[in-house]
Amino acid sequence: MKTLLSSQSVLFRTAADSSPAMMWVSDASGEILFVNERFAGFYGVELADLLGDGWRPFLHEADRELFVGLFRDALERRVGLHQLVRVVARGEPRWLRVDANPVFAEDGEFKGLVGVNIDVTAQVLAEQQLEERVAERTRELEQANAALRQAQKMEAIGQLTGGIAHDFNNLLTVIRGSTDLLRRPDLPDAKRQRYVEAIAETADRAAKLTGQLLAFARRQTLKPEVFDAAERIHGVADMLRSVLGSRIRLELELDCGTCFVEADVAQFEAALVNLAVNARDAMDGEGRIAIRLSGGDAGEEPSLVAVSVADSGCGIPSDDLERIFEPFFTTKEVGRGTGLGLSQVYGFAKQSDGEISVTSAAGEGATFTLSLPRASSDRIDEEQGDAEPAPRAHGCVLIVEDNDDVRSFATQLLQDVGYETCVASNADEALGILEDASTPVQLVFSDVVMPGMNGVELGREVRRRWPELRVVLTSGYSNTLVEEGRVDFPLVLKPYSADQLLQSLEQASGR
Known part of the structure; x- marks a missing residue:
């Protein structure tokens, strides 16, 4: 490469120094043999300061190791080098686009690289500013969209709340009015029966309303x-x-x-x-x-x-x-x-x-x-084949319910139709009763949502330890049921009527 430069040194240097780009030549080992005046003027140093390895200290610290590695790789593989690199010129960081191609002698011997560096600092900074503006605008749009979504969400919640309040107030009006009339001591039996039926029908409509809401929210307990x-x-x-x-x-x-x-x-x-x-x-x-x-x-x-x-x-x-x-x-x-x-x-x-x-x-x-x-x-x-005949019930029903009012209602209802009952307010109490052999429990009727172990987990534990016991679950809404989709126990949905509860228990116990 030195021979090539010497044979046409005047012509080559004149052409190189006339170029608006920074030009350089290296040998096969990577030593810089030539730089033009534009190159030296860019850094504000003498030509000789950049020859050999003199150019490397001008590489930006953050890019130095990477660029030197790429430079060596190009020499070893005898291929071109095309890279964007940061340098420090006259004490300021600058961006250069480096484009170099390999030089071969007529006999195919690799001689080194000839490269051109172009200052693209203004272009890079403009692109960075554009990216920053785009990022800032994107953040602004995301914030605006978030505010819009929140406003729509609040509007939907307001509409939902208003609709629920309107419908439930209508239902409660019927119930409250009927109960007030039922308190009258001189009320004829026919009217008394009519008001009782009105309360029952209104409760059914309320249950249907909550069911529709749960269905929309994808939280309905499906079978x-x-x-x-x-x-x-x-x-x-x-x-x-x-x-x-x-x-x-x-x-x-x-x-x-x-x-x-x-x-x-x-x-x-x-x-x-x-x-x-x-x-x-x-x-x-x-x-x-x-x-x-x-x-x-x-x-x-x-x-x-x-x-x-x-x-x-x-x-x-x-x-x-x-x-x-x-x-x-x-x-x-x-x-x-x-x-x-x-x-x-x-x-x-x-x-x-x-x-x-x-x-x-x-x-x-x-x-x-x-x-x-x-x-x-x-x-x-397959599903029909899974059903097995259940033995007739002879013992009592264990009612597992954490709500005092619901537990009392279920207990009174079952006792009124001839069932014996025992009660527990959570799964631990229920397991304790079952472990006490003196209590002849035939069937477990458990709520799903309870503190600690839930009803599904209780049912599986009962099935594991007392496989002869039947388990019936009840729930108005449960994440567990929604997530699992299907459970291996009969399910009575709240609010349930007396007939629905009795029918489910008798089907489970084989009556």
Whole structure:
């Protein structure tokens, strides 16, 4: 390389010094043999100060080790070097873009590198400033979006709270008024019975309301089982026709060979009713509703069964589509709906690992599609085969409930119909009673949500230690049940009636 430079030194240096870029030449070992005046002037030193290894101290400390390593690697591999590097020139940090290419003699011998450095400090700083501005703007947008989400959240909470308060106050008005009238000593038996039934019906409506709210929040306690979706739709169709009225034509298109799903049957049927009633209201009582069922073959993955409910109504404005599944959101007139029907469908679909979608345009009707995971029909036989005949009960019922009022109610109820009872307020007390052989417990009736060990854990412990004992659980809401989805014990949902409780206990005990 020195020979090449010497043979044309005047011409080469003149050309190099005329270049606006910083030029340099190294030999095969990496020693700098030549730099142009632009190079030396950039650093404010003499040409000789940069030859050999004199250039290395000018590398920025943060980049020195990396760049020297890349420089050596290029020499060893006899390839080019293209790198952005920081240096210190005249006491200030600067950015250089280094572009170097290998030089070979005619016989193929590697001679070194010839490189050009360009000062790109202004460009790099501009890019950094742009990135900082973009990052700052992004933070501002994130803060604005967070504030917007919080405002929407608070609006939704306010709407939800107002809707709950309105509906529950209506229900409480009926209950309070009925109880006041029942206190009258001269009240005829017929009216007394009417007010008692009003309280019972109102309690059922309150339970349905809380169930819809839990369904929307995906916290409903579901009882999944495998069933034929086509059969269930056929079963609900007659009831729907009476609900929809004679002016609405209900059409079923159930061309699905093996449309078995695993879901809560009651919630599935409630979802169909809610979708159909919603469609009826959109048509002002006259038109056509089509329920279609479709699903892929059993070997397809992912495999879904889709139930769509299409109407010929007024359609849904685009502005309302985004909010259509929100609880208490309704476009109906006051008194014609709670705004919870579609939210129940949404919550049921999500909690069942499915989806709910809607397509609509104003004036063109709407189609709601509920998609649920398919299940094999073999699961029906398996679930039916799991049931074993239970022995008839002869002992007492152990009631495990941490709420004093509920525990007293359940105790009095069971005693009134002839059951013997013993009580515990938590799982530890219950296990202590069971360990005492003097108490002939035949069945355990336990709440799920309790301090310490929950009801599911208690039931499993009872089954492990006393496999002959039957266990029935009860709950109004439980994270444990929501997370596990299915438990291996009969479940009575709160609020329960006396008939529901007695029926569940007798089924569990084999009576």
